[in-house]
Amino acid sequence: MRVFVTGATGFIGSAVVRDLIEAGHQVIGLARSDTAAAALMAAGADVHRGSLDDLDVLRSGALTADGVIHLAFIHDFSDFAAAAETDRQAIEAIGSALEGSDKPFVVTSGTLMLTPGRLGTEVDEPIPVTPRRSEEAAIALAKRGVRSSVVRLAPSVHGEGEQGFVPTLIGIARQKGVSAYVGDGRNRWPAVHRLDAARLFRLVLEKGDTGAIYHGVAEEGVPFRDIAGVIGRQLNLPVRSITREEADAHFGWLSFAASTDNPTSSELTKERLGWQPVYPALIADLEQGHYFNN
Incomplete structure (x- = not known):
């Protein structure tokens, strides 16, 4: 084709x-x-x-x-x-x-x-x-x-060379001197x-x-505080909760995504197409360190 x-x-x-x-x-x-x-x-x-x-x-x-x-x-x-x-x-x-x-x-x-x-x-x-x-x-x-x-x-959508949400979070943590999550950080990112x-x-x-x-x-959903936690460990920065009212000033345009609980299933996709993900999960990918080389 x-x-x-x-x-x-x-x-x-x-x-x-x-x-x-x-x-x-x-x-x-x-x-x-x-x-x-x-x-x-x-x-x-x-x-x-x-x-x-x-x-x-x-x-x-x-x-x-x-x-x-x-x-x-x-x-x-x-x-x-x-x-x-x-x-x-x-x-x-x-x-x-x-x-x-x-x-x-x-x-x-x-x-x-x-x-x-x-x-x-x-x-x-x-x-x-x-x-x-x-x-x-x-x-x-x-x-x-x-x-x-x-x-x-x-x-x-993660992996080596990403320039999207996760690198933006890393940049914010570096700039602010803290890796933050909103509230209890249980909101989930697929x-x-x-x-x-x-x-x-x-x-x-x-x-x-x-x-x-x-x-x-x-x-289906990685708790946002787990993402903030690995960013803090990799950058040797404190990890802390901020309020929803503080989120806009801290995260800027990413505030909505950083605060939203977005658990999502792909079971029907897998069933219909036979698609089975095989590459590293998000936290494992972050732990490899390539996101923090720059």
Whole structure:
């Protein structure tokens, strides 16, 4: 299968590209810079030049492929609504090129959009207040004859080279001189290793059902205080509780995620696709030390 991948040079996307190629697929990756294009060529992928807001480029990439995996997202939390709108338009543009083709289209979402405080499953709908409309757009396309499906990723997609939530927490701890958690720290983060996530995207591309939602979750919920604890040990910093009122000032834009209880199941995903995570769990990954080398 020839697969068009957006976000193909990112932390997760680069692993997806490698997994696809190793499984015998051809990859064409979206690249907005010479550096990204060079990385794709080095990985053995073809290059499709353009950016996420160039809708004609996205349509043409989809038309040249046998399937699409959409991973790209503008991670600008200072204007998340605008980033979400760019994502929605990108999904609709790609979907318009796939209507009637029976080509698979895998769209990325996140488990943080589920109702907090209870175990989320693949059949649960996202909370209506979220500005991100990835799932809504994908499901709407499924009703228009596009073979679209959704992968909800855990907030912690971890592994060597991550630049997301966990490195941000480490940076905050270094800056503040303390590794903090909110309240009793029992709020839970689901987690998945990037290489397990990459294999899941390929399986959904190959075997996913139209309109289905899958969970990229290896651990249902790691207590946030355990994450804060290993960060404190690795940095030789105190670990302490802060109040919810203090969280915004301490964590900044990450305050919501750091305070939210987001336990999430992937049992239906495993059952439907035969997906079984095999790479290190989050705390074990952190204990290896590579997150703290910089």
